[in-house]
Amino acid sequence: MATSPALDVPVEPPSKRQKMSSEPEFSSSPAPVADLAEQLDAQERKMYVKGKKIGSGQYADVFSAHLVSDLKRLVAIKKIKVGAEAKEFGISYDSLREIRFLQELDHPNIIKLYSVFSTKSQNLNLVLEYLPQGDLLKLVQDTTNISYTPADIKSWMLMLMRATYFCHQNFVLHRDIKPNNLLIAANGEIKLADFGLARSFADPFQVMTYNTVTIWYRPPELFFQAQFYGGGVDVWSCGCVFAELVARDVLFRALPENEINMVKLICEKVGTPTEDNWPGVSKLKGYVTPSEYIPIRSKDQWMMAFRAIGETGVDLLMKMLTLDPRKRLNAEQVLKHSFWTDEPRPSRLEDLPRKGGGVVAMGEELTKMGGEIPYGKARGDKVARKIDFGA
Numbered sequence: 001m002a003t004s005p006a007l008d009v010p011v012e013p014p015s016k017r018q019k020m021s022s023e024p025e026f027s028s029s030p031a032p033v034a035d036l037a038e039q040l041d042a043q044e045r046k047m048y049v050k051g052k053k054i055g056s057g058q059y060a061d062v063f064s065a066h067l068v069s070d071l072k073r074l075v076a077i078k079k080i081k082v083g084a085e086a087k088e089f090g091i092s093y094d095s096l097r098e099i100r101f102l103q104e105l106d107h108p109n110i111i112k113l114y115s116v117f118s119t120k121s122q123n124l125n126l127v128l129e130y131l132p133q134g135d136l137l138k139l140v141q142d143t144t145n146i147s148y149t150p151a152d153i154k155s156w157m158l159m160l161m162r163a164t165y166f167c168h169q170n171f172v173l174h175r176d177i178k179p180n181n182l183l184i185a186a187n188g189e190i191k192l193a194d195f196g197l198a199r200s201f202a203d204p205f206q207v208m209t210y211n212t213v214t215i216w217y218r219p220p221e222l223f224f225q226a227q228f229y230g231g232g233v234d235v236w237s238c239g240c241v242f243a244e245l246v247a248r249d250v251l252f253r254a255l256p257e258n259e260i261n262m263v264k265l266i267c268e269k270v271g272t273p274t275e276d277n278w279p280g281v282s283k284l285k286g287y288v289t290p291s292e293y294i295p296i297r298s299k300d301q302w303m304m305a306f307r308a309i310g311e312t313g314v315d316l317l318m319k320m321l322t323l324d325p326r327k328r329l330n331a332e333q334v335l336k337h338s339f340w341t342d343e344p345r346p347s348r349l350e351d352l353p354r355k356g357g358g359v360v361a362m363g364e365e366l367t368k369m370g371g372e373i374p375y376g377k378a379r380g381d382k383v384a385r386k387i388d389f390g391a
Contacts, residue, residue, distance in 0.1 A: 044117035048127065050077055064130070074130040075114060079123050099126070101172055101195050109163035111183060111193040131191055133184035133354040136241075140179055140248055148353050150308050153245045154339070155346035156182075156190050160238055163192040165331035168231040171202040177237035178217045179244060188352040201230060210286070213237060215262060216250050220273055221325050223263050225286030232325035235334065239320030246306050264290050270321055271296035278324040296323075312339045 048065045055062035060080050067073040102113035112129040119125065136156065139146055160182060167174055175197040183191045197212050210225045212218075219236035221229055243251040251269065254261035267273070272294045273281045281287055302314045309317070316339045322328040329337070340346065 041117045041119070044115055045119075045125075047115075048075065048077065065127075074132075076128045076130050078126040078128055080126070081123065098195050098198060101198050105167060105170060105172065107163055107166045109159045109190055109192060110166065111191045129185070129191065131183040131185050131193075133186060133188070135180045136182040136184065136190065136245075137179035139184070139353060139355070140245060143248055146353050146355070149344070149347070150310070150313070151344040151347040152352055153242075153309065154313075154344065155349075155352060156245060157238070157242055158335075158340060158346050159190040160192065160241065161331060161334050163190075164231075164234050164238055165335055167192075167198075168234070168331050171200050172198055173201050173231065174198050174234050174237075175212045176214055176217075177234055177241065178214050179241055182241070184354055188349040188354055204228070215257060215259070216240065216252050218262070219325065220263065220266055220323055221284070223259050223266075223286060224273075224281065224284040224288075226284055226325075229325060231330055232328045235320050235328055235331060236325075238331075238334070239317060242317055242320065243306065246308055260288070263288065266323075267294050269297065270323060273323045281324070309339075310342065312337070312342050315339070 047068055049068055051064040051066065053061055054064050054076070060078050063077045063079065065075050065077045067075070099113065099116055102111070106112070111131065113126060114129070115127040117125050117127075139148075160177070164174065164177065172195075174192065174195065176194060177192070181192065181194040183193050185191055199208070201208070207227045208229060210222045210227065213222060213233060217237040217240045219233050222233060240251050252262060252265050254265045267290055271277065272289050272292075273287075274289075274293070275282055277296055297318075299311075299314060299318065302318055303311070306314050306317060316329075316334065316337045319329045319337075320334060
């Protein structure tokens with residue numbers, strides 16, 4: 001049975017929609033009308049003119065396109081390749097849930113999913129917002145050609161936190177916030193993308209996987225195998241992005257890259273989690289810390305590394321990277337912090353640096369599999385997605 005992407009209702013093939021009565025069938029009846037889902041798909045496909053391929057990968061090809069009715073209205077069409085992992089409709093149920101999240105999350109700082117249609121070969125096509133300026137990671141890494149100010153950092157972080165707050169208000173955890181999942185629009189706006197690891201957290205009693213979030217941006221409660229958590233995991237990741245924007249380097253880059261070394265590095269840069277600063281932490285299944293106790297890092301120590309964002313900026317960063325997730329600021333509290341109203345004020349969109357790799361970078365990011373976990377590790381609650389919206 002197929003599914004109509006526009007109506008979201010099952011549509012049985014013609015062979016199953018036969019009359020169940022004993023009435024005779026006449027050979028003079030007209031030819032069967034094309035399946036409704038196919039008609040809807042055909043109508044949707046005809047709305048776009050596909051252009052050149054701007055990205056190609058194992059999981060998807062990405063094309064630039066424009067509306068037939070408006071040559072200036074550009075979009076990106078991501079064609080998901082049907083492979084051995086594909087299920088009955090050429091896409092997993094998890095991928096359908098991801099599409100649902102993007103259909104529900106309509107916000108200026110979240111990538112827009114305009115439409116979904118399929119082809120007769122069962123390839124699924126996602127019509128996405130066209131974001132020609134690439135991603136924030138490439139902009140941060142281009143220290144030779146790109147310079148930016150504390151006001152620019154404040155503007156980018158404000159857009160990221162607004163997107164994160166909107167997700168949490170709609171009971172959605174992103175669980176993979178990092179610079180290369182922040183795409184840049186033509187007008188300079190930051191767009192949160194790749195909901196490949198996203199999930200709803202409306203049910204507080206449902207066990208959640210701890211093996212999620214890219215390792216450099218993963219909070220300590222997940223390294224300690226917490227089975228219940230909330231928006232604090234995203235706030236920690238946002239704090240890591242904040243620090244990376246200031247230092248232009250990853251805050252928690254352990255070598256070699258594994259969980260034990262990551263915990264050790266968090267202890268060195270933030271402090272050792274103990275029952276004194278995080279009541280109940282020792283009861284978490286994966287709680288292991290280095291034998292050497294390191295006290296919580298003082299504000300003066302943070303200021304030495306992040307003085308560019310001032311005292312209020314450092315205060316905010318420390319509260320976003322608080323070890324105990326119950327004491328860590330939530331997204332709403334972050335947005336209410338005095339950092340945003342202190343001088344300098346956030347840069348205007350037209351003044352922000354851009355060109356984070358351009359269209360090529362956008363194409364590269366969209367071809368990747370959504371929510372990829374590095375180092376070949378499996379996810380415990382089957383949260384792997386087959387679609388990526390800018391990994």
